[in-house]
Amino acid sequence: GQxxxxxxxxxxxxxxxxxxxxxxxxxGFNGLFWYQQHAGEAxxxxxxxxxxxxxxxxxxxxxxxxxxxxxxxxxxELQMKDSASYLCAVxxxxxxxxxxxxGKGTKLSVIP
Amino acid sequence: xxxxxxxxxxxxxxxxxxxxxxCSPRSGDLSVYWYQQSLDQGLQFLIHYYNGEERAKGNILxxxxxxxxxxxxxxxxxxxxxxxxSALYFCASxxxxxxxxxxxYFGPGTRLTVL
Numbered sequence: 406g407q408x409x410x411x412x413x414x415x416x417x418x419x420x421x422x423x424x425x426x427x428x429x430x431x432x433g434f435n436g437l438f439w440y441q442q443h444a445g446e447a448x449x450x451x452x453x454x455x456x457x458x459x460x461x462x463x464x465x466x467x468x469x470x471x472x473x474x475x476x477x478x479x480x481x482e483l484q485m486k487d488s489a490s491y492l493c494a495v496x497x498x499x500x501x502x503x504x505x506x507x508g509k510g511t512k513l514s515v516i517p
Numbered sequence: 518x519x520x521x522x523x524x525x526x527x528x529x530x531x532x533x534x535x536x537x538x539x540c541s542p543r544s545g546d547l548s549v550y551w552y553q554q555s556l557d558q559g560l561q562f563l564i565h566y567y568n569g570e571e572r573a574k575g576n577i578l579x580x581x582x583x584x585x586x587x588x589x590x591x592x593x594x595x596x597x598x599x600x601x602x603s604a605l606y607f608c609a610s611x612x613x614x615x616x617x618x619x620x621x622y623f624g625p626g627t628r629l630t631v632l
Binding site for chain 1 (some may be wrong): 519533550558559560561562565572573575605607618619620621622623624625626628
C-alpha cells in the first residue's frame with residue numbers, strides 16, 4: 406500500500422518562509438507532486454519531482470530525496486493568499502497503470 | 518481555470534437515489550480521473566479512463582460506475598446513495614496515460630449532498 410504523512414496544520418507570518426514536509430512509503434515510486442487547494446476549490450498543480458534534488462519555481466521550491474522517502478515544499482515571501490491546504494501526492498506504478506495517492510494535506514494559515 | 522469542466526456544480530438529492538456527474542477534459546487530454554474528497558478522508562482516487570478504456574480502479578464502491586465516451590468526456594454514476602456519499606467529487610485530466618511528467622489538472626468539482 407501507499408502511506409503519506411504530512412503535518413495537519415501550520416501557521417506562518419506574512420513575508421516569512423515556511424517549509425511543509427512530506428514523508429512517504431510506497432512501492433513502484435514514479436514521482437511526487439505538490440498541489441495547492443483553497444477551501445472548496447479544485448487542487449491546482451504546483452510542482453513535480455521525480456529525481457533527487459530541488460526544483461525552483463518562483464516563490465515555490467520543492468525538494469525530493471527518494472532514498473529517504475522525503476519531500477518538502479518551500480514557500481518564500483509568504484502572502485495572505487498563500488493560506489490554503491497543500492497536498493503531497495505520490496505517483497506509483499502497478500498492474501500496468503499509474504496512480505496518484507494524496508496525503509491528507511497541510512492547512513497553512515498565513516497571519517499578518 | 519484549468520480547462521477541465523464539471524457539471525453540475527452542486528447536487529442535492531435523497532438517500533437511495535441515483536445521480537450522474539459529468540466531466541469534460543482539457544482539449545487534447547486523453548485521460549480522465551475521478552476523485553472523491555470528504556472532510557475526514559482527503560482526496561481518494563476512484564477510477565481512471567484513458568482514451569475510452571478503464572485503466573485503473575481505486576477505492577470505488579460497487580454502487581458507483583463510470584465511463585468515458587468517444588468524445589472523451591466522462592460520466593460518474595452514483596446509485597443507491599447513502600448519507601456518507603456526501604462529498605466533493607473532482608474530475609482531473611492529463612494528456613497521456615499517467616506516466617513520465619504527465620500532470621493531472623483538476624476541474625472545479627461537484628458538491629454532492631445526500632439528505
